Amino acid sequence: MAHEKITCPFCGGMVTVGSVCEYCGSVIQLSTPIFEKGLPKTERKTVSGEQYAEKISKYQTVGGYYNGKLAIVSIGRRFGLIDKKGDLVLNLDYDNIYCVDGTEGTGLFAVCRFGKGYALYNENGKFITDFQYSLIEGLGNRIGGLGSRTYNPKGLNYVCRENKWGLINSDGIEILPCVYHEARFITALFSKNGIEQYDKYIKVKNDKKYGVFDVEGHEIIPCIHSSIYAYGESQQYMVAGSQLYDIESRQEVLPHIYAICSHFSNTFPNVVVEKEGSKRGVYNINARIEVLPCIYDIVIISDNLIIGEIGGKRGVFTLTGEKILPCVYDEITIEHNWIKVGIKFNNGENWGLFKLTGEEIVPCRYDRIEPDGADKLKLYYGMDYIGANHFFTIKMDGDRIVEKGSPKVLNGWSVFWSVLCLLGAIFFISSFGFFYNKFVLCLILCLLAVPVGCIWNALAIRRYKI
Known part of the structure; x- marks a missing residue:
């Protein structure tokens, strides 16, 4: 035993x-x-x-x-x-009995009799269907899978008859007839905190096309779309194919001239739309107005701002469509409390910083701008023609500069040696003359190179100084 x-x-x-x-x-x-x-x-x-x-x-x-x-x-x-x-x-x-999904607070059992099939039996001691199904499974069981978290207050269950699948409720009524080819033909349209919600609407797949039904079995959207998913913070909208619908009113939200190409829940209610298959813009769902016209090659919504690109040049706009920066920049990244922009110049790029409102913080004349710890930035300059990584350091408080650091190449020792070499050059010139001989000439030029380099650096610092 x-x-x-x-x-x-x-x-x-x-x-x-x-x-x-x-x-x-x-x-x-x-x-x-x-x-x-x-x-x-x-x-x-x-x-x-x-x-x-x-x-x-x-x-x-x-x-x-x-x-x-x-x-x-x-x-x-x-x-x-x-x-x-x-x-x-x-x-x-x-021959077999197991529990399936019932309504909240009730039990429902799948009862098998070989040769006849499965039937549903409730906790009140009654069969609510006859033995007509080859299989009955709860939605949370995920046939062939490891299970999923579901909210299923209607007690919906999969049923199979003659290798075709359907859906039945806890009263034994077929919500969807057994006409679907796949066991995974149904999923919840909405989810909350990772839990699939089978209390209002269900997404149905048939022959690789998707549609939507309510939990009473009424068709909301026919199975004609290549994809369907919920959208919006309150999940009141539904994307079917390239169109957007209000699930409660059953009405299209976007005019037919638009097609939705991407959405962003953190910037709801704005979506990126496409017009005539190529140009993109931004549409506000709640207000039902066009925020940005469909004239842009690329539209990106980032950190509650919109980046638009026309002809390879980018600009920045608010979520209401107001222009912050015109489309004249080659590169734009939104970081923390500021906007970093870059303009291509010859073989390099000039970088600058702007506030999120469009006011200039650092002009576009630096070769590179990189973070240097918390709230600090390095502004590199003169890297091409000097051949050294000269940089300023600044400390930010939000979008304000609260501290500036001098370049490392300008210090007391460089000034000391420059003055000393200049005095040495003056001494040799006064003693022997500038063209006394080749050796003296080379020596004088070498001595003069040190103060000239120091003056050159000082002029560069003055040019790039904030």
């Missing part, structure tokens, strides 16, 4: 008595260990523990009570249901 395999009353898989079911994780054990765990308090009021133990002792397995009413029991490969007193309410005449 210890190594005998029986059918799991919870999922229908074969499992050894006294072990854990490898399919659903339920513990399969004899009635005595179940009794030792203790009975519900309400049960002790109607029947003694000894009487209950005697009644269930004849069963090989006794499952838990679903919603405190009925439990699945089995002897060998025969299954039935008992009530809280241990009395049979459904005889052991069936």
